[in-house]
Amino acid sequence: MQSDTDSDAPDEIPSGGYRLGLAETVAEGVHRMAREEVDGALARLRDPRYDANEALHDARTRLRKVRALLRLAQDAIGIEVFETEDAAYKQALKLLDPARESYVAVRTVESLRGDFTEVLRPSAFVDLQARLEERHHRILRHTLREGVVPEAIIQLETARGRIDGWPLELADDRVLERGLRRAYERGYASMARAYEPEGGLAGRAFRLWRREARYLWFHYRVIAGAWPPVFEAMADEQLRLSHELGVGKDLGDLIRIVRDADDLADSQWPLLALTGLARERRKYLWQGLRSLGTRLYADTPDAFRDRMRRILQAARGS
Template structure:
């Protein structure tokens, strides 16, 4: 089924069902595509990590009813996600460079072949070390099988929107606060913290899409776009830090400094675009946002009929 609640189930039923579906998809990726090589392996690891992120977003949304189970399970899926991070992080650096130089057209792409070669070699080494030698995918798949049995025991304190209200309110409020706190001289860490809240909210809205499909789906997409802009900004910041810390390994200043300049310019563009989009998306006060979402939920539950998107 889709990554969202359905009208015929209570919130606890939906939370357990969605978690189990994502666990099964992540495990299938790790026991299938992750055993292949090259691009298929990296896609499988990406899919498994994404499944863990979606479960953590679900847990955050339902945290108001999970009690102590929230801390335990959020930590569990965070650890599973991190076990796969080394390979994914290395491949992201290659993708980030490709995306950046691709914006320059044929004139800019050829000058950074050496830099790309170093990044690719590191990606292949990370893949060998963390997926082959350490049997990481098999171990994480085992972790997912282990947690599957616990999901059925999750007990939420209310069957309705009351369970979701604290988590949804916190993620929207924290995202708005992080935007407001950026100020005139924000750091890469400031933008990264904001990105996490935007991504969680995009997942929350996807889970709530059925309450008014066209409107909430569009809003989820906008917050997803904000998360993507901020994600690109973060990846470029990490790449620049790596290049400057190991300048000689990447070909020396003659290659690194022009590339760092390109990165700075692109990061400035992404930061400006993110602020503009964020100002629109966080226009409502948290209380207003929550009042609207709860009213839509109540209407949806009172008339559980098919709605066109």
């Protein structure tokens, strides 16, 4: 099942990569990575080439990587600048959300049909999927042709011009340590809420956990140069968790779309059947993620921070 997590498409613009170089200062690296990701997003939005869905997905992923950089360096940037810049990229993402969400809804129905082939007729949900596809094409045309993408480009060009002014003079490895701890702690707490005995397995808790798991994945990628074999493996497992939590989010989005739409089926029965399957699939997925989450969040937040400190000091010097 597809999740809106990351793109395998190659970068359109040559770059130093989403990784802090051992010889770079934190300020140099954060400024460089932010410029590269915004430039890459703008390139995809200005010229989506042959696959607009993939172009929008890649642009969105790059903007999330910028938001992750802001969070990682938040203590140096300061709360006012952080909130202004984060809001700018969040708004650009919001403009692109409907087209991506509608595309993922189509793919999610397709995946559900594949997951339940043993209990579904081959024709099950075919008409509903076709109507979701028509809905997606309408939203995609609106996004590409009616000013949505141009507005996002204008917003990003303006934000791009402010990157070099981000106040990172105080950025150092201790800032990275605190940013890593913050993302880890939030994921640690979100997982606990998601599986708490009373009220557990609730969609909102898992959405929050997914968001923080994805930010931590991006953070691991940024610092991977400090110990590539270890951090690349950690990033791979964090990506696995983020992807699976993203599948759960996609199922929840599909449930909401089906609930709110009034033109996807001629009767309520296929809609009720689809939402029932989606809920069961999501519940099964969530229950299966507990052991992976427990391994990835095995340390206390303070122990995690101290471990990150020792690794960064060994790799980059004190």
